[in-house]
Amino acid sequence: MWAFERHHGVTQAEGVRVDHLDEPPTPGREAAAELPDVMSLTTLFRREYPGLVVVAWGLTGSRETAEDIAQEAMLSLHRRWERGDRIDQPAAYVRRACANLAASGVRRRMVEARALLRIGVPQGSTSGLDEGTEVFWAEVRRLPRRQAQAVALFYGYGMSVAELAETLDVSPGTAKTHLHRGRQALAARLDTTADEEVQ
């Protein structure tokens, strides 16, 4: 063992699964359907778009950015399909891609700047949302990244823990932890209560 490992004091946590959001599907899983066509992509997008925008909007605070991210998430899926990659769960893939893109602050800055120029929105324009909604999502954005993603996906899609784990490509225990900590933190900051732990 090299010196840095001893000094770093890192210990292996048993049962901890490392997230690799861009890993290919696990070998042995059922093969995906044949390469989807434009119609399949369109159908999927129509079904997923509202939820993708909700998640991205909540995580970025910008509707224009969220719309661009939703499209980029779908394009990412399309590129994978074109390359011949097997995507077992395309809905989970685009939701995960959307959450990742939304959490990327650099991209958010760039996209938002382009969107603002494109639509000519003056600085300081309001979203028209209810104040409580604005406050809620602002607090979500203050959460650590993984907790913010878990909360946004949970409320945006009404997911179960199992669905959240599949979307984030983590173990159910990890998903549950992220969600629980996020909800607890939000409840404390918003001076409210957290219901029983989500199953």
Added chain:
Amino acid sequence: MSIDTLGARAADDLRTAVSLVDVESAVADTLTRRRPVTTRATTAAVAIAVLVLVLGWAGSRVLDEEHPAPPLQAPNEVVGNQLSVPVELTVPDGWRAARDTASVVLLPDDGSNRSITLVGQPVRVYEPPAYQVRPLREDLAVWTTTRRDLLVSDRFGFDGPDFAWTGTEMELALRPGIASAPLVPLPGGYDPLSITDADRTYLWDVIYFTDSPPLLVASRSDASDDTELKEARNALLQSLQFQPPPSQE
């Protein structure tokens, strides 16, 4: 009112704002943005060519001793980030370069949130290849330098700190309100830095050797992800077959 009620209402509020017209418009817009696979290589090549041209323009000023290029200037919100060494960027496969107002940004083609920003304007040209970037997973990349006196200004995420590496010293340029706390400095040049910003802790590993090219492993994690990211970081370092410098064997 419970947090779940608040959350459901907040989500519904956003969902209500997305109309059917928005959906159809977005579908149509997305389909027109699809790029054939055959054009992606061209796009990447163009991006790289543009980047090289831009860097070449900046670098030509460095090579002209009578008219030296100005030192790298940090964005206004970063404190004390004066850097004076040149660098050349090699865009790795699977990434594309984009020009922001004050930086060069590397974005992965797969849509993940691994982004790398070189902050400062202009970036001066250095002898190729000054360093290489190896993206590994979200928020984790390896910068391998061939020279010690290199400029590396890296940012992971919107709220991350900016820092700069010059020679054997690291100048930590932080936004106001962010505290830095170097952890235990280790012999052999392993120096983890823990930087705290509100509720988030960013863990940066800086590994350098006296007689070898320095290796910078930069990652970002929050407290809840710490164990998993440490595992990934250790696996990364082991995969690099990291060896201590000859003087320490």
